Amino acid sequence: MAKQKRTDTALRTKTCKQMTVMVRDYLTDNLDAKIKLDFEQHLSICPDCVSFLNTYRKTIALTKTVDSNDIPDAVRMNILTFLRKRMRRIGAFVIYVIGHFSA
Numbered sequence: 334m335a336k337q338k339r340t341d342t343a344l345r346t347k348t349c350k351q352m353t354v355m356v357r358d359y360l361t362d363n364l365d366a367k368i369k370l371d372f373e374q375h376l377s378i379c380p381d382c383v384s385f386l387n388t389y390r391k392t393i394a395l396t397k398t399v400d401s402n403d404i405p406d407a408v409r410m411n412i413l414t415f416l417r418k419r420m421r422r423i424g425a426f427v428i429y430v431i432g433h434f435s436a
């Protein structure tokens with residue numbers, strides 16, 4: 334029982350960096366139910382990640398795809414430029430994620 338509780342606690346202490354890696358799976362509903370719950374718990378305590386999620390969602394809506402490989406370079410550059418100008422901090426996360434999935 335104690336062991337189980339410790340596991341739950343560990344799951345609740347996801348870092349923001351881990352969140353950025355999982356956000357695509359979250360939005361495409363590919364997260365394990367328990368991880369999804371944990372993801373949402375992190376959202377409830379972390380406004381930064383809520384902002385990031387909203388930005389990511391908007392980016393997807395803008396590009397009509399969740400796969401950054403399908404985003405034309407010109408569009409991607411527009412997004413990056415936009416984000417750099419408007420959302421310096423959150424944009425850095427998106428740039429990180431787009432870079433992550435493009436690699």
Ligand SMILES: [Zn+2]
Pocket residue numbers: 348349352375379381382
């Ligand atoms: Zn966070």
